[in-house]
Amino acid sequence: DAGVIQSPRHEVTEMGQEVTLRCKPISGHNSLFWYRQTMMRGLELLIYFNNNVPIDDSGMPEDRFSAKMPNASFSTLKIQPSEPRDSAVYFCASSLGLAGNEQYFGPGTRLTVT
Amino acid sequence: GENVEQHPSTLSVQEGDSAVIKCTYSDSASNYFPWYKQELGKGPQLIIDIRSNVGEKKDQRIAVTLNKTAKHFSLHITETQPEDSAVYFCAASMPSGTYKYIFGTGTRLKVLA
Numbered sequence: 001d002a003g004v005i006q007s008p009r010h011e012v013t014e015m016g017q018e019v020t021l022r023c024k025p026i027s028g029h030n031s032l033f034w035y036r037q038t039m040m041r042g043l044e045l046l047i048y049f050n051n052n053v054p055i056d057d058s059g060m061p062e063d064r065f066s067a068k069m070p071n072a073s074f075s076t077l078k079i080q081p082s083e084p085r086d087s088a089v090y091f092c093a094s095s096l097g098l099a100g101n102e103q104y105f106g107p108g109t110r111l112t113v114t
Numbered sequence: 115g116e117n118v119e120q121h122p123s124t125l126s127v128q129e130g131d132s133a134v135i136k137c138t139y140s141d142s143a144s145n146y147f148p149w150y151k152q153e154l155g156k157g158p159q160l161i162i163d164i165r166s167n168v169g170e171k172k173d174q175r176i177a178v179t180l181n182k183t184a185k186h187f188s189l190h191i192t193e194t195q196p197e198d199s200a201v202y203f204c205a206a207s208m209p210s211g212t213y214k215y216i217f218g219t220g221t222r223l224k225v226l227a
Contacts, residue, residue, distance in 0.1 A: 004157075031213050043158070043203065043217040050213065091157050095213065102148065103215065105157030 004106035006092050012112045018080040021109045024073055025094030033103060034067055034077050035091040043091075049075065082113045116141045118206050120218030127194050128226050135221045137204035138186040146207035147187050148215070149178060153200045161202075162189070194225045 005024040013019055025032050033048040047057040049069045057067070064083070069075040079086055089110050093103040117140045127133050139147075145166040150158035164171045164178045164187065171178050175194075180187040191198055201222050205215040 033213075042219045045214055048213060056214065093157075101213075102160045102163065105150075105159065107155075107157050 004092055004094055004104055006090075006106040006109050008109060009107065010110045010112075012114065013082055014114055015083055016081045017113075018078065019082045019086075019111060019113075021077040021090050021092075021111070023075045023077070023092030023106060025075070025092070026104055027073070029094035029096055029104070030072065031095045031103075032069060032075050033093040033095075034075070035093065035105075037089045037091060037108070038087075046077070079111075082111075084113045087111055087113050116144075116206070116208060116216050118204060118216045118218045120204050120221060122221060123219065124222045124224070126224045126226060129194060129196060131194055133189075133191045133194055133198070133223055133225075135189045135202055135204070135223070136186060137188070137206075137218050138184075139206040139216070140185070141206070141209060142182075142185065143209040144206040147178070147180060148205050149189050150203045150205065150217075151200045152203065152220075158203055191223075194223075196225050196227050199223055199225045 007022045031050045034046040035043050037043045046059045047067045048055055052069045065079055067077045089108045091105050091108045093105045095101045095103045120137045148163040149161050151161045152158040162173050162176050162178050164180050175192045177190045201220045203220050204218040208214040
């Protein structure tokens with residue numbers, strides 16, 4: 001299995017631009033999580049989906065952030081417009097969906113907003 | 115709200131010595147406690163986990179202990195090796211009905227050769 005796949009691995013953009021991060025979960029997993037990691041705030045859960053349905057988006061920092069999961073094998077996290085404080089590493093993780101099952105993390109997307 | 119505290123934030127040990135990282139959690143309903151290892155430039159990877167009906171679990175050089183009464187759990191690495199150098203995160207599951215974890219702030223472990 002290829003594991004969780006994220007693209008791009010690195011993204012550099014200018015303030016005000018739209019950024020789209022992509023994730024392909026492990027086949028068969030039905031829960032998907034988006035995390036943001038920074039030195040200051042550590043690993044924060046932004047949103048998670050179960051069976052393609054958003055369950056909890058309370059971690060999404062602002063309306064500039066949105067996430068979709070149109071099918072079981074693809075999810076996007078969009079930031080529009082981007083700001084320098086959005087610079088972070090964004091991780092996608094997937095699991096079999098039951099509480100207490102391992103979450104498998106992707107390699108992350110390092111986002112830099114100048 | 116739910117919280118997981120992790121100590122220490124950094125830890126340096128000599129190769130061959132043991133390392134211990136401790137976490138406390140606030141929600142007594144948490145019942146699953148994974149530990150993740152994150153190497154530079156990579157995503158966190160699960161190294162061991164423990165459920166609330168077990169007090170201790172061991173996997174080769176790694177062990178985790180859980181004290182439900184005190185609401186704390188610890189990671190123990192014995193006979194440390196340079197490749198153990200990484201950032202380690204503990205986590206606690208949110209109450210049943212959700213699939214969320216609350217992560218600790220991480221411990222940067224450095225094993226000195």
